[in-house]
Amino acid sequence: MSLAIVFGWILGLLAGIIPGIGPTILILSTLPIIHIFSLSELIAFYIVLIATSQYYGSVVAISAGVAGEITSGPAVIYGHPLLKEGKGPEALAFTATGSFLGALAGIGILYITSLFYTGATWVYHNTVLTTIYFVVFIGMVFAVSNKKLGFVFLILGFLIGNIGFNPVLLTTVGVKQFSLFGDGVPFYPLFLGFIAIPILWSYYKQRRPVTTQVYYPRIKDRFNLLIKFKFYASALRGTLVGAICGLIPGVSYLISSNLAVTFERTLNSSSNSMSKLISAETANNAGAITVLLPLIFFAIPIVLSEAIILNLAEGKGLGIYTAYSFMADNLYWIILLLLGVSILNWFIAGFWYPTVIRLYKKISNKLYFSATVILTILGGVYAYENFIVWQSLITFALSLIFGFAIKDHESKFPLAIGFFLSDSALNEFYRFYLINLQGVF
Amino acid sequence: MSVFFSLPLLAKDVTFILYYPPGGSADSHSGVLQSLLENDGYVVKKIYTNTCYDAIRIVSNSDNAMLVTLTGDFTMRGTEICPAAKGFTLVPLTTLANNPNMLCRAPGSNIDLESLRDRQFLVGSPTSRSNIVPLKLLVENGFSNFKIIPFRGASDARMALLSGTVDLLYVAGAGQAIEEAGGKCIAASSRENWANVPFLGDIIPDSSYPEITLTTVLWGHSKNNIDFTKYLGSENYKQFLLERGLTHSGSGIGQSREELEAEINSLDNLLSLAD
Numbered sequence: 001m002s003l004a005i006v007f008g009w010i011l012g013l014l015a016g017i018i019p020g021i022g023p024t025i026l027i028l029s030t031l032p033i034i035h036i037f038s039l040s041e042l043i044a045f046y047i048v049l050i051a052t053s054q055y056y057g058s059v060v061a062i063s064a065g066v067a068g069e070i071t072s073g074p075a076v077i078y079g080h081p082l083l084k085e086g087k088g089p090e091a092l093a094f095t096a097t098g099s100f101l102g103a104l105a106g107i108g109i110l111y112i113t114s115l116f117y118t119g120a121t122w123v124y125h126n127t128v129l130t131t132i133y134f135v136v137f138i139g140m141v142f143a144v145s146n147k148k149l150g151f152v153f154l155i156l157g158f159l160i161g162n163i164g165f166n167p168v169l170l171t172t173v174g175v176k177q178f179s180l181f182g183d184g185v186p187f188y189p190l191f192l193g194f195i196a197i198p199i200l201w202s203y204y205k206q207r208r209p210v211t212t213q214v215y216y217p218r219i220k221d222r223f224n225l226l227i228k229f230k231f232y233a234s235a236l237r238g239t240l241v242g243a244i245c246g247l248i249p250g251v252s253y254l255i256s257s258n259l260a261v262t263f264e265r266t267l268n269s270s271s272n273s274m275s276k277l278i279s280a281e282t283a284n285n286a287g288a289i290t291v292l293l294p295l296i297f298f299a300i301p302i303v304l305s306e307a308i309i310l311n312l313a314e315g316k317g318l319g320i321y322t323a324y325s326f327m328a329d330n331l332y333w334i335i336l337l338l339l340g341v342s343i344l345n346w347f348i349a350g351f352w353y354p355t356v357i358r359l360y361k362k363i364s365n366k367l368y369f370s371a372t373v374i375l376t377i378l379g380g381v382y383a384y385e386n387f388i389v390w391q392s393l394i395t396f397a398l399s400l401i402f403g404f405a406i407k408d409h410e411s412k413f414p415l416a417i418g419f420f421l422s423d424s425a426l427n428e429f430y431r432f433y434l435i436n437l438q439g440v441f
Numbered sequence: 442m443s444v445f446f447s448l449p450l451l452a453k454d455v456t457f458i459l460y461y462p463p464g465g466s467a468d469s470h471s472g473v474l475q476s477l478l479e480n481d482g483y484v485v486k487k488i489y490t491n492t493c494y495d496a497i498r499i500v501s502n503s504d505n506a507m508l509v510t511l512t513g514d515f516t517m518r519g520t521e522i523c524p525a526a527k528g529f530t531l532v533p534l535t536t537l538a539n540n541p542n543m544l545c546r547a548p549g550s551n552i553d554l555e556s557l558r559d560r561q562f563l564v565g566s567p568t569s570r571s572n573i574v575p576l577k578l579l580v581e582n583g584f585s586n587f588k589i590i591p592f593r594g595a596s597d598a599r600m601a602l603l604s605g606t607v608d609l610l611y612v613a614g615a616g617q618a619i620e621e622a623g624g625k626c627i628a629a630s631s632r633e634n635w636a637n638v639p640f641l642g643d644i645i646p647d648s649s650y651p652e653i654t655l656t657t658v659l660w661g662h663s664k665n666n667i668d669f670t671k672y673l674g675s676e677n678y679k680q681f682l683l684e685r686g687l688t689h690s691g692s693g694i695g696q697s698r699e700e701l702e703a704e705i706n707s708l709d710n711l712l713s714l715a716d
Contacts, residue, residue, distance in 0.1 A: 124604040165492045167460075168591050170521060170568055177524055183495045314462065315489050321464035321596035321618075387502045423491070431590055435563060435606070 004041035005048050007033070009341065012052025017060050017360045018367075020203050022070055023053050024305045024413070028191045029375050031312075032382035039316040040330060046309045047292055047334065048341050051103060054284040055345040058095045058277075059356045062088060071257045074280035078261075078273040087274070089217045093225035094274065095281045096350025098235045102282035103342040105239040106246070106289025107335060114331050117297045118324060129300070130432045132249050133425040136302055139250015140414045149411040157418025158425070160185050168427040180391055187311075189392040191416060192379050193399025197372050199409045204368035216354045226350045234275040235282045237263055242283030246290030249302035256280075256287040289338065296334070299323035304413060307420035455667070456486045456506040460496040460523075463489055464596030465567070466614030470537040470657040471509045473681045477672040493523035500531060500661065507534065507661040513570035515660060516709040517702065520570060530662065533701050535669045536691035537657040538682060542572060542630035543616035544641065546609055547602045548623030554644060558586055565590045565598040565607035571655040574712045575630055575641075576611045583645045613655035617685065630654065635686020651711055656690070658705065670695065 011026045027034070027049070037045060054071065061067050061075035062083055075095070082091040122128065137154055144150040163174040164184030175181045217225070229235075238260040245256035260283035261276045268275060294300040299320050301307040310318070318326060327334075348356065383392030406412065457475065461467045475485045490496045493514060500506040508515070508531065510523060519525025544564075546552045552562070564587045566572045573591070580587050590607050592598035599615040601607050603622055610619065616626045616636065631652040632640040642650035659669075672678060673693030682689055690696060690704065 121600065121603040122605070124600040124606070126601065126604075126606040128604075165494055167492055167522065167593050168568055170591075177494075183492060183498065317463040317468075317487060317489060319462040319464050319489075319594075319596050320600050321462075387498060427593065431592075431606070434588070434590055 001041055001044060004034075004037050004045040005337065005341075008045035008048030009052050009344075012049040013056055013356075013359075015049065015053040016056025016058075017356065018363060019060070019066050020199065023049055024308070024416070025196055025199060027305050027308050028188075028416075029196050029371070030378075031188050031308075032378040032385075035312055035315075035382075039313055039318055039326070042309065042313055042316065043296065043318075043326075043330070043334070044337060046305075047296075047338060050288050050292065050305070051285075051338055051341050052345055054281070054288045055096065055099050055349040056356055057284075058099070058281050059092060059349055059353050060360050062091050062095065062277075063353075063357050064360065070254060071280075071284045074257050074261050075277060078277040078280070082273055082277070089222065089225055091274065091277060092353050093222065093350045094229055094231060094278055096346050096353075097226060097229040098231065098238065098278040098282040099285040099349065100342055100346035101229075101232075101235045102239050102242055102285035102287075103289055103338070103345075106243060106286045107338050107342070109243055109286075109290055110293060110338070111335060113293055113297060114327065117327070120298070123294075123298050123300065124320060126428060126431050126435060129428045132300060132302065133421060133428060136249040136417065136421065137414075137425075139248065139252075140304065140417045143251050143254060144411045144414065146408055146411045149408060150414045153412055154414035154418040157415035157420075158422045159418075160190070160415075161419035161422025162426055166423060166426070169430065180394070186383070186386075186388050186391050186395055187419060188382050189379055189396035190399050190419070192375055193396045193401075194403040195409065195412050195416065196375060197400065198403040198406075200368045200372045200375070201404075202407075202409065204365050204372070206365070222351050226347075231275055231278045234264055234268065234271070234279040237267060238279035238282030239286045241279075242286030242288075243290045245283065246287030247293065247302070249294075252287060252291045252303045254303075256283040259283070285342075297323060297327055301421070304417045304420070307417060311420055453483045454486075454505050455483055456488060456503060457509050458488050458490060458496040458500050458506055459509045460490050460493040461511075461567070461569075461594035462596050464599070465594045465612075466538075466540060466655060467509045467511060467657050468596075469614060469685075470687075471659075473678060474537060474659075474672060477675060477677060478667075481672075497523065497525075497529075497531070501529075504662060504664075507659050507665070509537070510658050510660060511569045511571050512536075512656040512658050512705055512708045513574070513712050515658065516705055518709070520709075522568070522570065531660045532663045533698070533705055534659040534661050534665055534667075534692075535673060535696070536689065536701065536704070537659060537673070538685075538687040538689050539654045539656045540613045540685070540687050541634045541654045542575060542611055542613045543626040543634065543636065543638070544609055544611050544628040545602065545616055545619045545624050545626040547605065547607075547619075550608065550624070552608060552627070554627055554639065557584065557644075561586050561588055562609050563588050563590050563607040564609045564611055565592055565601045566611040567592050567594050567598055569655070570712050571653060571708070572611060572613070574715050575651075575653045578650065578715050579611075579641060579645065582650060633688075651715065653708070653711065653715075654688075656704075656708070658691075658701075669693070 015023045057072035058075040061072040062079035065080035067073050067076050079091050141147055141150040165172045241260040241263050242256040246252055257280035260279045264271050264276050264279040294302050295306045301310045383389045457471050459467050478485050496508055500508045515523040566576050568591045595612045595615045598612050602610040626636045628641045629638050631654050669692035
């Protein structure tokens with residue numbers, strides 16, 4: 001268990017400080033490792049990763065003016081200029097404290113949900129699930145810049161994901177029974193070739209921005225800043241926005257920071273860069289906790305990384321019905337884990353940030369190249385362990401060709417959500433047709 | 442990577458592969474055997490796959506793996522759900538437990554045997570042959586007002602009933618959980634059942650409607666040397682069967698491999714005739 005927690009924390013840190021590499025890419029890339037975790041370890045790994053990833057993106061954004069995480073845009077816009085004005089240490093410390101308060105609020109919402117969720121069977125109604133799937137799909141398409149391409153890839157992912165035998169429709173789709181792909185297209189080589197390796201390669205080729213010099217106050221002054229937080233109203237506004245955004249299927253906490261800035265500007269007539277920064281980062285961290293609620297309480301994924309984790313978790317016994325008993329048995333350690341990780345991250349991001357910044361500076365383009373090589377080897381091991389060598393080789397080769405041919409990497413992510421939710425969404429859509437539409441047309 | 446993290450070298454390392462979602466009959470019956478094996482020093486892992494095809498692939502390539510199936514799905518000749526490719530070498534090892542399919546209504550519903558033909562009812566059912574075939578037979582014999590809504594497994598179907606997606610559920614392992622949630626089972630697919638409710642065949646015009654129970658079966662390699670009689674004939678297992686109102690016809694009562702294959706073929710023939 002401790003290995004899974006440490007691994008999740010490390011990946012969360014990397015997701016925050018390495019530009020362009022977020023939780024989803026890291027989860028996809030490390031599938032051959034995390035798939036051996038037990039169910040509890042997998043859930044612990046994931047919640048630590050997501051809870052951690054939102055702290056360190058702002059450290060890089062404020063100190064280097066680079067969005068370490070996709071949600072760190074406001075931290076670049078409002079935080080980096082503060083650093084240039086000589087208020088870097090305040091910005092870093094207050095951001096960390098705001099993030100911690102947002103996480104605390106998220107944990108509080110998690111606990112309150114635990115008191116009521118067993119009665120919420122309505123979430124499994126076919127109409128509700130069908131709606132959730134539609135919103136997730138549409139949300140993923142709208143989250144990318146090139147929406148037309150995103151939509152095309154969503155449909156492609158949906159179709160590829162449905163290749164093979166469907167146990168609800170009782171039919172084999174797209175291939176012949178007993179053929180090489182009779183059990184479907186293997187997802188790890190598909191995403192390795194189509195998404196992960198092309199993205200890593202593109203970052204390997206890019207020139208990295210130079211870090212602005214950061215002034216590090218004395219330890220005592222840094223500690224004082226950590227506890228001298230004043231922006232409670234901004235943090236509260238950010239928390240409310242983030243907690244609600246975290247529950248929106250498809251885009252979830254990805255939009256919370258920008259929306260929080262908008263609300264802060266509108267509701268706080270004396271808002272300044274610091275209050276907007278804190279509101280945005282508080283929203284990120286509140287949303288990063290509430291996004292977990294549908295997954296851990298109901299086994300319903302609302303963002304791509306959750307769909308990937310659920311795919312693995314189902315293989316270890318987490319299902320719609322067993323999610324209830326899993327949470328009943330594991331709630332308190334999950335809450336304690338989130339609290340512990342939040343305190344740790346608050347301290348490191350708000351006080352020990354010099355180490356984080358030095359770590360960021362050490363990341364060279366060679367890291368991306370090494371990661372590409374390692375992932376390819378991992379892919380081979382994974383294929384061998386799961387007895388899908390030929391399927392993996394063919395899938396990887398074809399995916400790599402198309403992956404490098406299509407330069408707009410962001411627009412490829414809807415393919416992943418279309419793939420992972422394909423069979424459960426198709427089954428739900430089919431039932432919706434049977435219940436509501438059959439005989440109407 | 443599992444080669445480096447958990448080497449399957451121990452003779453007491455076993456893996457159960459299931460192709461239904463967790464929470465149904467296959468899961469609970471194999472779960473009890475899992476506990477008994479673990480108490481005896483075995484390291485037991487459980488893997489849930491998306492399809493039976495995927496499960497067969499894993500079991501065929503792993504000496505210490507066993508497939509947990511439902512009779513009707515997996516037979517000597519292969520079926521639509523669990524195909525048997527050329528070179529198929531798995532053999533049935535033992536049955537685990539038998540339980541009847543139950544027709545159950547949701548909490549708060551007042552559907553009973555008298556009102557079963559009043560209007561169209563949405564009836565949820567897993568797509569295993571032991572569920573779907575008897576249900577289709579019911580539809581063809583006096584219950585054309587039933588509209589079958591298919592689900593992958595009992596746990597998905599159960600949540601569909603509790604959420605109000607369907608009016609009734611035709612399922613084996615979920616009946617007691619439904620009653621605990623406030624629902625009620627009103628009929629069964631065999632006269633002997635834990636809820637003491639009427640047999641479906643007695644309420645439909647066709648008196649030849651067969652009694653069909655759903656049986657979980659373990660399949661594996663012929664060299665599997667686990668003494669299932671010891672575990673399935675134990676007092677703990679008998680207690681489990683008693684608490685759940687289940688019966689057992691396998692190794693626990695000394696059933697031979699030939700008798701087991703005959704039982705599987707018999708149900709396969711029955712379902713093929715009824716389909």
